[in-house]
Amino acid sequence: MKKTVFVGALTAAATLVAGAASATVLEEVQARGVLNCGVSTGVNGFSAPDSAGEWQGFDVAICRAVAAAVLKDPKKVKFVSTTGQTRFTALASGEIDLLARNSTWTFSRDVDLKFTFAGINYYDGQGFMIKKSMGVSSAKELDGATVCIQTGTTTELNLADYFKTNNMKYEPVPIETNAEAQQQYLAGACDAYTTDASGLAATRATFADPENHIILPEIISKEPLGPLVAQGDDQWADIVRWTLNALVAAEEFGITSANIDELSKGTTNPEINRMLGSSEEDLGGMFGLDKEWSKRAIAAGGNYGEIFAANIGESTPIGLARGLNALWTQGGLQYSPPFR
Amino acid sequence: MAMMSETQGSSFRLSMLIYDTRYRSITIQIIFLFLMMAGAAWLIDNTLANLAEKGKDIDFSFLWARAGYDINQRLVDYTNDSPHWVAWVVGLLNTLVLAAVACITATVVGVMAGVLRLSNNWIISKLMAAYVEMFRNIPLLLWILVIYAVLTEITPSPNQFRGDNPSASMFMFDSMAITNRGSYLPSILFSRSLGDVNLGLLTVGVNSLVLIAIIIASVFGYRALQHSAAATQESTGDRPVTWWKSLLILFGPLILAMIAMGAHLELPVLKGFNFSGGLFVRNSFIAMWLALTLYTGAFIAEIVRAGILAISKGQSEAAFALGLRPGRTMSLVILPQALRVIMPPLISQYLNITKNTSLALAVGYMDLRATLGGITLNQTGRELECMMLMMLTYLVISLIISGSMNVYNNSIMLRER
Numbered sequence: 085m086k087k088t089v090f091v092g093a094l095t096a097a098a099t100l101v102a103g104a105a106s107a108t109v110l111e112e113v114q115a116r117g118v119l120n121c122g123v124s125t126g127v128n129g130f131s132a133p134d135s136a137g138e139w140q141g142f143d144v145a146i147c148r149a150v151a152a153a154v155l156k157d158p159k160k161v162k163f164v165s166t167t168g169q170t171r172f173t174a175l176a177s178g179e180i181d182l183l184a185r186n187s188t189w190t191f192s193r194d195v196d197l198k199f200t201f202a203g204i205n206y207y208d209g210q211g212f213m214i215k216k217s218m219g220v221s222s223a224k225e226l227d228g229a230t231v232c233i234q235t236g237t238t239t240e241l242n243l244a245d246y247f248k249t250n251n252m253k254y255e256p257v258p259i260e261t262n263a264e265a266q267q268q269y270l271a272g273a274c275d276a277y278t279t280d281a282s283g284l285a286a287t288r289a290t291f292a293d294p295e296n297h298i299i300l301p302e303i304i305s306k307e308p309l310g311p312l313v314a315q316g317d318d319q320w321a322d323i324v325r326w327t328l329n330a331l332v333a334a335e336e337f338g339i340t341s342a343n344i345d346e347l348s349k350g351t352t353n354p355e356i357n358r359m360l361g362s363s364e365e366d367l368g369g370m371f372g373l374d375k376e377w378s379k380r381a382i383a384a385g386g387n388y389g390e391i392f393a394a395n396i397g398e399s400t401p402i403g404l405a406r407g408l409n410a411l412w413t414q415g416g417l418q419y420s421p422p423f424r
Numbered sequence: 425m426a427m428m429s430e431t432q433g434s435s436f437r438l439s440m441l442i443y444d445t446r447y448r449s450i451t452i453q454i455i456f457l458f459l460m461m462a463g464a465a466w467l468i469d470n471t472l473a474n475l476a477e478k479g480k481d482i483d484f485s486f487l488w489a490r491a492g493y494d495i496n497q498r499l500v501d502y503t504n505d506s507p508h509w510v511a512w513v514v515g516l517l518n519t520l521v522l523a524a525v526a527c528i529t530a531t532v533v534g535v536m537a538g539v540l541r542l543s544n545n546w547i548i549s550k551l552m553a554a555y556v557e558m559f560r561n562i563p564l565l566l567w568i569l570v571i572y573a574v575l576t577e578i579t580p581s582p583n584q585f586r587g588d589n590p591s592a593s594m595f596m597f598d599s600m601a602i603t604n605r606g607s608y609l610p611s612i613l614f615s616r617s618l619g620d621v622n623l624g625l626l627t628v629g630v631n632s633l634v635l636i637a638i639i640i641a642s643v644f645g646y647r648a649l650q651h652s653a654a655a656t657q658e659s660t661g662d663r664p665v666t667w668w669k670s671l672l673i674l675f676g677p678l679i680l681a682m683i684a685m686g687a688h689l690e691l692p693v694l695k696g697f698n699f700s701g702g703l704f705v706r707n708s709f710i711a712m713w714l715a716l717t718l719y720t721g722a723f724i725a726e727i728v729r730a731g732i733l734a735i736s737k738g739q740s741e742a743a744f745a746l747g748l749r750p751g752r753t754m755s756l757v758i759l760p761q762a763l764r765v766i767m768p769p770l771i772s773q774y775l776n777i778t779k780n781t782s783l784a785l786a787v788g789y790m791d792l793r794a795t796l797g798g799i800t801l802n803q804t805g806r807e808l809e810c811m812m813l814m815m816l817t818y819l820v821i822s823l824i825i826s827g828s829m830n831v832y833n834n835s836i837m838l839r840e841r
Binding site: 168169172173176192193196197198217218226227228229230235236240241243244245248254255256257258259260267268271272273274275314315316 | 786
């Protein structure tokens with residue numbers, strides 16, 4: 085008798101598991117009422133809590149935009165700090181719905197690790213930071229140097245390849261988080277610190293003496309960074325992809341957080357009307373959202389250009405130029421497919 | 425009731441499985457076994473089903489793929505072109521080296537602290553009590569991080585050794601440099617090399633092999649000498665003078681061989697960014713070693729103290745009555761007997777050290793957890809496979825340690841006649 089009850093419970097549990105698994109990510113997020121978004125453990129400008137404990141940054145803005153589109157409230161995000169080591173496991177296991185943590189889009193992550201990259205929100209490359217007093221002006225002079233790296237990242241592999249192709253030796257110091265790397269680098273335990281150039285700029289901005297550190301001119305890799313989701317739910321991937329596209333397109337069309345209410349009353353440009361939900365066509369309905377999804381996404385933190393300027397742009401301590409991340413109309417690579 | 429069941433003869437009712445004490449325990453055990461098996465089956469089935477749903481399978485072929493990353497401390501030949509399984513071996517050896525040296529030093533520290541805590545000297549015993557309580561009651565990870573941070577922050581960077589008037593200087597006639605990256609020590613080189621032998625992953629100089637062989641032979645020779653001296657003492661009552669023969673046997677051949685092979689010290693020299701030459705002991709290793717030693721030493725001290733207190737006071741009183749001094753009483757009478765009490769819990773502490781080495785990633789020491797369970801796992805995305813391999817590896821190491829320690833434990837156990 086006992087056994088039968090147990091088998092019954094087992095079947096019930098199995099059904100429950102199967103039932104939970106068959107719901108789409110969108111349904112899960114909406115039922116939960118909060119978006120679980122994976123971010124870094126703290127990279128200034130990209131994702132870091134401010135003095136009030138609110139997460140702020142360029143990657144955080146993506147999470148907020150998606151939450152605004154899906155849950156109608158940019159505040160309904162639960163930020164989950166992930167290290168370079170834990171991020172993919174967290175995403176694959178469903179602990180987070182979306183990972184926006186300056187993660188590089190690579191073939192094996194896309195294909196073998198079974199993730200879907202929703203786009204590229206920052207075109208980056210790996211660089212080196214070193215103290216000015218070391219008198220090094222090129223990465224080619226780093227033979228024999230001790231280099232701090234964040235473990236579990238693509239930078240680790242690029243570094244190995246770069247020193248190998250240039251026939252140089254180095255001593256890797258593997259480190260778990262950006263904060264630890266910063267401490268080791270400042271103490272002189274490593275000569276150079278390597279990570280994405282944007283990350284270096286963000287780290288340098290927090291130093292007491294940023295002018296004494298230089299970022300070497302060599303960019304040794306392509307690091308297209310973007311938000312990613314687990315493979316297997318195309319609807320969810322589409323929502324994240326088009327939320328990002330909406331932010332880029334908004335900059336192109338001049339939709340800003342200041343004029344969005346004005347423009348959403350209707351304009352002469354049918355594409356803007358489609359995006360802001362003032363036209364007859366219901367784009368949002370095609371992936372299970374309402375008509376105004378992208379309006380809310382843009383209103384959450386402004387368009388791509390506004391987010392960039394507010395978090396990592398030239399007026400911030402991080403001071404990154406738009407460079408490759410300018411719109412295609414201004415010589416950059418940021419380009420959104422049409423909203424049609 | 426008993427009458428009833430007897431009159432009904434051998435008829436068996438299902439309820440007897442629960443109400444009859446003859447069957448009850450077996451029934452419960454069988455039910456429990458079924459529950460356990462069903463639980464295990466459910467776990468395995470659930471894992472496989474979920475993996476299949478994510479389109480993942482269990483596949484170990486990644487072990488033969490190119491690793492692509494570098495490891496700073498490697499005891500066997502490894503480059504970033506080596507496959508992942510070699511990285512696994514590198515990590516395993518780093519774990520074993522750390523565990524081995526930490527076990528030895530923790531035992532030394534623990535025995536000393538345990539004995540000294542029982543000292544009649546108030547200051548010494550209280551100092552040891554303070555040491556034990558401090559290290560035992562603060563998590564190991566914190567000690568590791570504190571020691572690492574101290575090593576990084578208070579020691580000079582290699583840059584400070586530079587220039588005409590450097591702010592840091594080397595020790596021991598310029599042969600040692602302590603920096604915030606690690607310590608550079610002199611190493612022994614041979615000017616007359618006998619070549620290398622390649623043992624698969626490992627390339628070993630013949631010189632070192634010859635020296636190791638000589639040391640082993642010397643130790644055997646020394647034991648033979650002691651044995652013959654003991655035999656002489658047994659038969660004649662006089663112990664022959666052996667100290668100069670011992671010294672000659674232990675060190676004579678070694679020194680001769682080293683001179684013959686042209687042994688000399690290679691000193692670390694500041695070159696480029698870092699010191700080069702000599703032996704480099706990384707701070708991550710030192711921090712792990714120190715932390716494991718001091719932390720586990722505190723536990724071992726308590727085990728040793730308990731072991732000593734377990735020996736009846738009559739033993740030491742008898743030893744004193746025979747005229748043995750306190751030091752000899754401890755080493756000849758008390759400790760050998762206490763060893764029987766100390767050994768079993770000591771084995772657990774050795775296992776703890778081995779498992780605690782897996783915290784090494786916190787300071788970037790590339791142990792098993794950092795290579796196989798860290799970078800390999802991350803770069804290949806094979807979480808389950810890496811975790812299973814890692815668990816299996818730790819399990820095997822631990823079983824080997826406890827197995828061999830149990831053999832030793834059996835050899836010192838009290839033989840009852």
